Amino acid sequence: MTLDPVLSHIDANIESAVERLLRLLRIPSISTDSAYRDECRAAADWLVEDLKEIGFVDAARRDTPGHPMVTGTMGEGARHLLFYGHYDVQPADPLELWDSPPFEPALEDTPAGKVIRGRGASDDKGQLMTFLEACRAWVAVHGALPARVSILFEGEEESGSPSLVPFLRAHADELRADLALICDTGLFDRDTPAITTMLRGLVGEEVIITGPDRDLHSGAYGGPAANPIKVLSRIIASLHDEDGRVTLPGFYDGVPEISDEMRAQWEGLGFDAEGFLGAVGLSRPAGEADRGPLEMLWARPTCEVNGIAGGYAGAGFKTVLPSKASAKISFRLVGRQDPLAIRDAFRARVREMLPEDCKVEFHEHGAAPASVMATDDPAFETARQALSAEWPRPAAFVGAGGSIPIAGYFKTELGMDSMLIGFGNDDDLIHSPNEKYDLRSFHKGIRSWARVLAALSEKG
Amino acid sequence: MTLDPVLSHIDANIESAVERLLRLLRIPSISTDSAYRDECRAAADWLVEDLKEIGFVDAARRDTPGHPMVTGTMGEGARHLLFYGHYDVQPADPLELWDSPPFEPALEDTPAGKVIRGRGASDDKGQLMTFLEACRAWVAVHGALPARVSILFEGEEESGSPSLVPFLRAHADELRADLALICDTGLFDRDTPAITTMLRGLVGEEVIITGPDRDLHSGAYGGPAANPIKVLSRIIASLHDEDGRVTLPGFYDGVPEISDEMRAQWEGLGFDAEGFLGAVGLSRPAGEADRGPLEMLWARPTCEVNGIAGGYAGAGFKTVLPSKASAKISFRLVGRQDPLAIRDAFRARVREMLPEDCKVEFHEHGAAPASVMATDDPAFETARQALSAEWPRPAAFVGAGGSIPIAGYFKTELGMDSMLIGFGNDDDLIHSPNEKYDLRSFHKGIRSWARVLAALSEKG
Numbered sequence: 001m002t003l004d005p006v007l008s009h010i011d012a013n014i015e016s017a018v019e020r021l022l023r024l025l026r027i028p029s030i031s032t033d034s035a036y037r038d039e040c041r042a043a044a045d046w047l048v049e050d051l052k053e054i055g056f057v058d059a060a061r062r063d064t065p066g067h068p069m070v071t072g073t074m075g076e077g078a079r080h081l082l083f084y085g086h087y088d089v090q091p092a093d094p095l096e097l098w099d100s101p102p103f104e105p106a107l108e109d110t111p112a113g114k115v116i117r118g119r120g121a122s123d124d125k126g127q128l129m130t131f132l133e134a135c136r137a138w139v140a141v142h143g144a145l146p147a148r149v150s151i152l153f154e155g156e157e158e159s160g161s162p163s164l165v166p167f168l169r170a171h172a173d174e175l176r177a178d179l180a181l182i183c184d185t186g187l188f189d190r191d192t193p194a195i196t197t198m199l200r201g202l203v204g205e206e207v208i209i210t211g212p213d214r215d216l217h218s219g220a221y222g223g224p225a226a227n228p229i230k231v232l233s234r235i236i237a238s239l240h241d242e243d244g245r246v247t248l249p250g251f252y253d254g255v256p257e258i259s260d261e262m263r264a265q266w267e268g269l270g271f272d273a274e275g276f277l278g279a280v281g282l283s284r285p286a287g288e289a290d291r292g293p294l295e296m297l298w299a300r301p302t303c304e305v306n307g308i309a310g311g312y313a314g315a316g317f318k319t320v321l322p323s324k325a326s327a328k329i330s331f332r333l334v335g336r337q338d339p340l341a342i343r344d345a346f347r348a349r350v351r352e353m354l355p356e357d358c359k360v361e362f363h364e365h366g367a368a369p370a371s372v373m374a375t376d377d378p379a380f381e382t383a384r385q386a387l388s389a390e391w392p393r394p395a396a397f398v399g400a401g402g403s404i405p406i407a408g409y410f411k412t413e414l415g416m417d418s419m420l421i422g423f424g425n426d427d428d429l430i431h432s433p434n435e436k437y438d439l440r441s442f443h444k445g446i447r448s449w450a451r452v453l454a455a456l457s458e459k460g
Numbered sequence: 461m462t463l464d465p466v467l468s469h470i471d472a473n474i475e476s477a478v479e480r481l482l483r484l485l486r487i488p489s490i491s492t493d494s495a496y497r498d499e500c501r502a503a504a505d506w507l508v509e510d511l512k513e514i515g516f517v518d519a520a521r522r523d524t525p526g527h528p529m530v531t532g533t534m535g536e537g538a539r540h541l542l543f544y545g546h547y548d549v550q551p552a553d554p555l556e557l558w559d560s561p562p563f564e565p566a567l568e569d570t571p572a573g574k575v576i577r578g579r580g581a582s583d584d585k586g587q588l589m590t591f592l593e594a595c596r597a598w599v600a601v602h603g604a605l606p607a608r609v610s611i612l613f614e615g616e617e618e619s620g621s622p623s624l625v626p627f628l629r630a631h632a633d634e635l636r637a638d639l640a641l642i643c644d645t646g647l648f649d650r651d652t653p654a655i656t657t658m659l660r661g662l663v664g665e666e667v668i669i670t671g672p673d674r675d676l677h678s679g680a681y682g683g684p685a686a687n688p689i690k691v692l693s694r695i696i697a698s699l700h701d702e703d704g705r706v707t708l709p710g711f712y713d714g715v716p717e718i719s720d721e722m723r724a725q726w727e728g729l730g731f732d733a734e735g736f737l738g739a740v741g742l743s744r745p746a747g748e749a750d751r752g753p754l755e756m757l758w759a760r761p762t763c764e765v766n767g768i769a770g771g772y773a774g775a776g777f778k779t780v781l782p783s784k785a786s787a788k789i790s791f792r793l794v795g796r797q798d799p800l801a802i803r804d805a806f807r808a809r810v811r812e813m814l815p816e817d818c819k820v821e822f823h824e825h826g827a828a829p830a831s832v833m834a835t836d837d838p839a840f841e842t843a844r845q846a847l848s849a850e851w852p853r854p855a856a857f858v859g860a861g862g863s864i865p866i867a868g869y870f871k872t873e874l875g876m877d878s879m880l881i882g883f884g885n886d887d888d889l890i891h892s893p894n895e896k897y898d899l900r901s902f903h904k905g906i907r908s909w910a911r912v913l914a915a916l917s918e919k920g
Contacts, residue, residue, distance in 0.1 A: 031776075032774075032775065032776030032777060032778065033774065033775050033776060034775070090778060091772070091774060091776075091778060093772075093774065094675075097674075158778075159776050159777065160777065200679065202679070202779070204777045204779070206777065210741075211742065212740040212741055212742055213740055213741030214557075214740060214741075214889070214892050214893070215554075215891065215892045215893070216740060216891070216892065217890055217891040217892070218762075218764040218766055218790055218792075219660065219662070219792060219860070220757070220886070220890070221740065221757075222757075222762045222764040222790075222792055223746070223747035223748070223751075223753070223756035223757055223760060223762040223792075224733070224736070224737060224745045224746060224747050224753035224756050224757065225737065225740065225742055225746060226742060226744075226746040227746070227764055227765060229696070229765040229767075229768050229787075230696065230697075230700070230764075230765055232693075233692075233693040233694075233696035233697045233765070233768075234693075234696075234697045236689070236690065236693035236694075236697075237690075237693045237694045237696075237697035237698075238697075240690070273684070276684070277684060277685065277817075280672040280673055280674060280676060280681065280685065281670075281672055281673030281674075281817075282671065282672055282685055282686060282817045283816075283817040284686075284815060284816055284817045285684045286683070286684060286685060286686040286687070286815065287683035287684050288683070291683075293683070293684035296683035296684050297680070297681075297682075297683055297684065300683060302678075302682045302683040304678040304682040304687055304690075304779075304781055305687060305689040305690055305693070305770075305771065306678055306771050306772055306777070306778060306779055306780050306781070306782070307689075307770065307771035307772040307773045307778065307780070307782070308689050308693075308768055308769065308770045308771060308773070308785065309768065309769055309770075309773035310765075310767065310768045310769075311765065311766050311767035311768060311788070312551070312553075312766055312767040312788060313767045313768070313769035313786070313788070314492075314493065314551060314553065315492065315493050315494070316491075316492030316493060316551075316619050316825070317492060317619065317620060317664045317666065317766070317788055317790075317825035317826070318492065318550060318551060318618075318766060318767065318788070318891065319662070319664070319764075319766055319790055319891065320766050320767070320891050320892075321764055321766070322766070322767070325768065326773070327689075328771070328772060328773075328777055328778070330678055330682075330777075330779055332678075332679060332682055332683075355744060355746065356743075356744055357737075357741075357742045357743040357744045365776070365777035366777070400679075426680065429674065430677050430680070431675065431676070431677040431678075431778065431779065431780050432674050432675040432676065432677070432780075433674070433675070
């Protein structure tokens with residue numbers, strides 16, 4: 001089965017592919033907010049229908065205690081590939097910062113070219129659809145896929161994937177393949193495709209501190225009464241030292257130094273740290289004083305505060321001494337850092353700094369280790385060459401700052417390696433207002449998958 | 461003119477007095493939120509009507525750039541008294557913590573006796589009405605007041621009183637009296653009335669820190685990109701040392717040590733620190749390690765964080781690295797601390813700790829010095845005896861943790877001393893959900909003012 005007619009078919013039908021993506025983007029499938037439960041289900045149902053249309057006759061919505069999974073299988077071939085993507089999206093707030101409604105997506109002209117604007121355009125609906133469109137083109141041209149392909153779409157990736165591991169365990173034989181393909185990462189730059197071979201893990205913790213059992217007048221009680229915002233601020237301030245290192249005992253256990261070879265390869269990429277920070281209005285690298293930005297993003301663990309709340313935050317001023325203060329804190333992990341040990345160390349720190357008459361409550365939001373891919377598998381070099389054929393510059397093996405726990409779970413639960421290929425750009429504003437996906441990423445992404453499917457159709 | 465028939469009249473008409481207070485409490489005159497502008501005006505109009513009904517024929521609403529003032533004058537006598545109270549109230553949120561709607565006040569039976577429940581019942585509508593009802597009784601019984609009485613009601617006390625000083629300056633001759641009476645403080649305990657002779661000042665500051673110019677994905681940027689929540693937490697943590705002392709340079713300039721005599725008087729009051737903290741679910745005094753709770757509340761300056769916000773605080777978890785974080789911070793001042801010097805020291809600290817590529821914005825919410833009353837004026841002893849005659853235990857001269865800047869402004873702008881008499885209890889939940897005012901405070905408060913008016917009618 002030849003590749004060229006498939007690529008031509010993709011080019012000829014790109015408009016209808018965009019139309020399909022816009023339809024999926026109109027469904028506000030926000031997984032972290034239970035108010036959108038029905039919308040998540042609707043997105044799953046939409047994908048089942050689209051898979052059936054492509055030819056995945058057994059496509060099905062698989063309900064879980066949380067949001068449903070979507071599965072399907074078709075094709076024969078020497079290699080069995082499992083493709084993973086997620087149809088759930090981040091919350092859209094702050095809504096007032098969107099230039100157009102987050103769930104009324106549209107194709108938009110920008111100085112940098114056409115973009116598809118809307119929540120989930122890049123993370124991860126647009127990326128997920130690049131693979132489906134590649135399959136659609138193969139089937140349209142040749143009546144079949146060049147390899148055996150199974151699909152696994154998740155609806156809880158943005159909310160800690162509570163149902164994922166149980167589902168993998170319950171259906172291990174059905175889901176186990178030779179290799180997993182995951183499309184939830186980015187290009188290295190606009191012209192350089194990337195296969196992500198190092199992924200940071202993630203520990204998410206919510207901490208709620210209670211001082212007085214009710215809100216108090218800060219004049220009538222300020223001084224003698226413990227203020228939970230002050231307590232929480234001291235705890236957060238204690239998490240890093242002056243050099244930006246995390247101070248939790250044992251936090252750096254299992255953190256490897258990157259090899260000189262890898263360091264050399266990364267330096268060869270000519271990463272523009274100034275431009276990277278300048279693009280978001282910053283100029284000075286924060287974090288570990290003795291590490292470069294690229295190393296910090298790809299190969300170093302971090303601790304970030306994702307949200308904080310307490311007392312009166314409305315208009316004007318209220319002299320309240322609040323009863324509660326809370327924060328959402330996440331740790332990005334690398335190498336062999338142990339997520340549970342780090343969670344324990346964090347909770348121990350909080351308890352140790354907590355005044356004896358204050359109370360603390362913890363809510364866990366996921367704990368996944370980092371994963372490092374099996375780049376010695378020749379399939380990685382095969383795929384790298386296929387990508388290099390599509391894009392202006394040769395593909396690179398890179399690290400990733402974000403966490404994609406699924407790769408770790410595929411390894412631990414199914415003994416299966418993963419290959420992460422994605423087409424997002426740094427300016428896609430994922431998790432921010434005005435998220436977009438370049439039309440170029442979408443179009444060349446579809447073509448890239450068509451090539452990778454062909455390349456992987458014979459065992460290396 | 462004799463006092464006893466006035467007291468009897470008050471007892472006979474307490475039910476209609478409560479009815480009037482409930483009508484005033486139904487008006488949600490929240491001054492800090494501009495959405496309630498009309499309601500503030502409505503509360504002012506209601507008071508004008510009530511003053512006219514009592515006999516303040518010249519009662520009038522006096523518009524300002526903010527919320528209106530209410531004024532009126534009646535009566536003749538050796539001493540001219542100016543009574544001050546405020547008709548604006550605190551916001552009612554968090555609404556879900558109210559057992560009954562905050563602006564549908566009702567008389568309620570509790571184990572501790574009948575209470576008037578609703579926002580503003582104690583702070584300050586209920587207190588303000590104790591004085592009007594005393595005047596109403598005097599006029600009803602004797603056709604006149606025992607002294608010349610002017611009224612000044614404010615509608616911006618809970619939002620920094622922006623219009624107050626300009627109004628005092630513009631109408632100094634009209635408002636200047638021999639002595640100001642202010643009803644916005646509390647009893648020392650249920651049986652011990654108090655004249656507050658030391659008031660803490662207040663500096664309110666809102667600080668908004670901007671790191672990246674948009675919300676970012678904490679995985680894609682965490683580490684190299686500055687996190688404004690971390691920056692803000694470090695700043696807040698830096699404001700106090702290990703012993704609970706405020707670390708701003710010069711913060712304690714002008715803070716007097718209290719006299720042994722005053723300390724002895726206060727120890728004589730038998731303040732129950734354990735019960736004071738225990739009542740709000742705490743057990744261990746926070747604040748300055750080497751100071752007692754009563755001294756901290758009445759005679760020591762403090763720094764409290766009244767609110768903090770940043771990033772994602774909704775349901776679930778969002779791995780965002782936020783663009784902004786903000787906090788509302790207030791300083792309580794004593795003695796001769798300079799509010800502007802302290803504001804400057806705070807802002808200097810923030811700027812000094814701010815990473816060079818982050819931005820900061822400040823919003824001021826009032827800056828008032830502490831005030832210490834002229835207790836050598838014999839009127840204070842006269843009033844103390846009048847109060848002692850009404851309550852089970854003799855009245856005490858006390859300090860107050862809360863700030864009532866008006867007393868300072870009367871001194872600086874009109875050269876007039878103030879006497880602070882109020883009937884609130886520590887458990888009134890002012891600034892909290894389920895605010896209440898004891899019926900006993902309201903009833904004996906009215907009787908107390910009837911007595912004080914009589915006592916002050918002749919110059920001591």
